[in-house]
Amino acid sequence: MAKKDNRFEVIYKDGSQLMDEGLRQILVDKETGVHYLTWKAGYGAGITPLLDAEGKVVIEKLEEKLPVS
Numbered sequence: 001m002a003k004k005d006n007r008f009e010v011i012y013k014d015g016s017q018l019m020d021e022g023l024r025q026i027l028v029d030k031e032t033g034v035h036y037l038t039w040k041a042g043y044g045a046g047i048t049p050l051l052d053a054e055g056k057v058v059i060e061k062l063e064e065k066l067p068v069s
Contacts, residue, residue: 007031026050033060 012026022041029036035050035058050058
């Protein structure tokens with residue numbers, strides 16, 4: 001079976017699971033360009049789309065993939 005590329009890329013990481021405030025990360029979905037904020041501490045975790053100052057979802061424009069000839 002061919003190796004599948006990871007769909008999400010971590011672009012920011014802060015904190016630690018060993019500290020009370022937990023681990024915060026910003027992930028980018030490589031297929032849609034949507035940014036997500038994740039938080040994990042102890043047995044709890046959360047994920048939400050990252051919003052800009054106007055309340056709109058942060059979406060990174062992705063490069064169009066050209067067909068390989």
